Amino acid sequence: xQSVSQHNHHVILxxxxxxxxxxxxxxxxxxxxxxxVQYPGQHLQLLLKYFSGDPLVKGIKGFEAEFIKSKFSFNLxxxxxxxxxxxxxxxxxxxxxxxxxxxxxxxxxxxxx
Amino acid sequence: EAGVAQSPxxxxxxxxxxxxxxxxxxxxxxxxxxYQQILGQGPKLLIQFQNNGVVDDSQLPKDRFxxxxxxxxxxTLKIQPAKLEDSAVYLCASSASAPSSYNEQFFGPxxxxxxx
Numbered sequence: 001x002q003s004v005s006q007h008n009h010h011v012i013l014x015x016x017x018x019x020x021x022x023x024x025x026x027x028x029x030x031x032x033x034x035x036x037v038q039y040p041g042q043h044l045q046l047l048l049k050y051f052s053g054d055p056l057v058k059g060i061k062g063f064e065a066e067f068i069k070s071k072f073s074f075n076l077x078x079x080x081x082x083x084x085x086x087x088x089x090x091x092x093x094x095x096x097x098x099x100x101x102x103x104x105x106x107x108x109x110x111x112x113x
Numbered sequence: 114e115a116g117v118a119q120s121p122x123x124x125x126x127x128x129x130x131x132x133x134x135x136x137x138x139x140x141x142x143x144x145x146x147x148y149q150q151i152l153g154q155g156p157k158l159l160i161q162f163q164n165n166g167v168v169d170d171s172q173l174p175k176d177r178f179x180x181x182x183x184x185x186x187x188x189t190l191k192i193q194p195a196k197l198e199d200s201a202v203y204l205c206a207s208s209a210s211a212p213s214s215y216n217e218q219f220f221g222p223x224x225x226x227x228x229x
Contacts, residue, residue, distance in 0.1 A: 004155070032215065043116070044156070044204070046222035051215060091154050100169065101218065103155025 002027040002093045006104035016110050021076040021107050023091035024111055033074040034092040035065055083113045119205050119219035125227045134224045138207030145182055146218060147190050148204040156204055200228045221229040
């Protein structure tokens with residue numbers, strides 16, 4: 001079974017600062033990787049996903065993530081955050097032959113205006 | 114397009130009581146998931162249906178939890194009797210077709226359960 005660890009529990013930053021959230025997974029085989037976001041009072045929604053191909057994936061709202069296979073990592077980045085990026089971010093993984101998603105514990109991001 | 118609907122949004126019960134949660138997936142979605150999200154943790158899959166059949170319930174505590182999806186549309190998750198450690202947000206999600214690791218799952222707003 002896969003496991004996912006997210007390095008930061010809570011990140012606080014100012015508008016226009018750059019954001020990087022760490023995600024590492026433990027699984028020896030091929031994986032699919034996802035970042036989900038939950039804005040205050042809203043439901044979980046998909047931010048971006050990686051199945052194969054270019055390891056640099058671009059998602060919605062200016063987010064991107066880079067898959068580094070040798071480091072078992074899938075870190076999320078945004079060059080310049082806005083107040084509206086305040087949310088909880090979850091990294092998730094599954095294997096191509098296993099639809100079950102394994103989620104990390106999440107990182108709460110607070111952006112100060 | 115309407116999203117995944119869940120009710121109630123909040124529920125407070127005492128331990129040993131029973132509780133039921135309802136989920137209506139996105140119209141036409143064949144696969145339905147129930148997750149448990151304990152405070153400070155990510156969602157954990159409890160059970161997965163394809164149409165009205167159970168695909169995976171390996172992580173469902175069957176001594177107290179049960180779920181059904183009659184007619185392959187709405188689903189109900191029940192806890193009987195509830196324990197303190199069942200306090201969590203219960204999320205329902207659905208995806209368009211047969212279970213696949215590539216299918217995007219669409220989540221509902223969740224039901225926050227507090228067991229006193």
